Amino acid sequence: MYKNSILDIIGETPLISLTLDSKALANVYGKLELQNPYGMKDRVAKNIILKAKEDGLLLDGAPIIESSSGTMALGLALVGTYLGHEVHIVTDPRIDSLTKRKLKALGANLHVVNEMEKIGGWQKARLIYLNKLLERMPNAFWPQQYENINNPNAYNALADEAVEKIGKIDYLVGSVGSGGSLCGTAKALKKRNPNIKVVGVDAIGSSIFLQNDNPKRLQSGLGNSIQPKNVDHSLIDYVHWLNDEEAFNWTRELASQEKIFAGNSSGSVYAVSRWLSRNINVDLNILCIFPDRGDRYFETIYDDDFYNKFSLSKNHLNLNPKKENKIEVFNNWTFVNLKKVKTLETV
Numbered sequence: 001m002y003k004n005s006i007l008d009i010i011g012e013t014p015l016i017s018l019t020l021d022s023k024a025l026a027n028v029y030g031k032l033e034l035q036n037p038y039g040m041k042d043r044v045a046k047n048i049i050l051k052a053k054e055d056g057l058l059l060d061g062a063p064i065i066e067s068s069s070g071t072m073a074l075g076l077a078l079v080g081t082y083l084g085h086e087v088h089i090v091t092d093p094r095i096d097s098l099t100k101r102k103l104k105a106l107g108a109n110l111h112v113v114n115e116m117e118k119i120g121g122w123q124k125a126r127l128i129y130l131n132k133l134l135e136r137m138p139n140a141f142w143p144q145q146y147e148n149i150n151n152p153n154a155y156n157a158l159a160d161e162a163v164e165k166i167g168k169i170d171y172l173v174g175s176v177g178s179g180g181s182l183c184g185t186a187k188a189l190k191k192r193n194p195n196i197k198v199v200g201v202d203a204i205g206s207s208i209f210l211q212n213d214n215p216k217r218l219q220s221g222l223g224n225s226i227q228p229k230n231v232d233h234s235l236i237d238y239v240h241w242l243n244d245e246e247a248f249n250w251t252r253e254l255a256s257q258e259k260i261f262a263g264n265s266s267g268s269v270y271a272v273s274r275w276l277s278r279n280i281n282v283d284l285n286i287l288c289i290f291p292d293r294g295d296r297y298f299e300t301i302y303d304d305d306f307y308n309k310f311s312l313s314k315n316h317l318n319l320n321p322k323k324e325n326k327i328e329v330f331n332n333w334t335f336v337n338l339k340k341v342k343t344l345e346t347v
């Protein structure tokens with residue numbers, strides 16, 4: 001049976017049991033969100049745009065404007081232009097050339113800011129530019145993925161799809177950027193199993209969970225320089241942070257061990273899931289989410305020259321994260337129990 005449109009193949013992504021290693025006790029199931037037409041955020045773009053149309057926030061033919069340089073931009077370009085809207089993406093020079101070309105091919109308008117703000121960096125510069133565009137196009141719709149509830153709500157379907165195939169899910173492992181995928185999926189899964197443990201994966205140098213922001217971090221996708229509203233701390237039990245070298249090496253391991261060619265957020269999620277599979281009981285079920293494919297990282301994570309340029313070692317796969325009781329500046333893979341950690345506000 002064929003589908004009527006490309007939008008109908010968003011979601012219902014494959015779920016596979018991972019091979020892991022000989023020390024694994026628990027089962028790990030990988031949800032291949034990277035098999036969406038462009039990536040995980042296709043779900044978010046579809047949900048946000050359709051809801052905005054339903055609610056009268058996005059009128060027929062009105063433009064859509066968003067600041068993004070990755071999967072959200074692609075999702076909006078896919079869904080927005082398909083439904084007849086002009087899509088304007090505000091980005092900065094760090095955007096990779098593959099994503100840039102894909103966006104143009106889909107018919108999106110790219111606005112690349114060329115100077116960062118002294119305070120607030122590229123994010124701030126993009127926001128200033130976006131606001132100017134909104135002034136110029138007063139009927140435009142701005143999806144605001146960091147606070148729009150239809151971002152996390154887009155993952156109700158992911159939770160349903162996983163429960164239907166796995167049954168009881170004991171642990172959820174997912175990366176955190178806007179918080180939509182982890183918190184949306186967690187909220188939906190908690191209705192089925194209130195005892196589920198939720199594990200967030202972040203980048204060292206990201207300030208989502210109140211570490212110091214390091215704008216020079218090399219990981220993309222996960223992590224943030226702000227604390228988005230869609231990160232609901234009450235839903236998260238543990239947070240793991242990996243540094244760039246660890247994230248990239250585990251991304252390569254995901255390709256070589258599991259044959260999944262993915263981006264670095266998937267690599268970090270894989271590392272945490274591999275570790276967890278050794279450290280919880282036999283036969284418990286772990287669901288983990290793999291957001292995007294590896295193609296746009298072919299000149300970085302998958303290129304040896306990149307490791308030399310940034311003095312990163314290769315084949316460095318440790319499975320010994322350090323447990324801490326308070327959040328401070330970490331240099332290597334570390335995790336905390338968020339329910340027990342010293343109050344975030346006082347850090």
Ligand SMILES: Cc1ncc(COP(=O)(O)O)c(C=O)c1O
Nearest residue numbers: 176177178179180181221265291
């Ligand atoms: C590749 C990739 N991984 C992970 C994430 C984090 O997902 P979320 O925004 O749902 O927290 C993003 C977000 O843009 C992403 O693009």
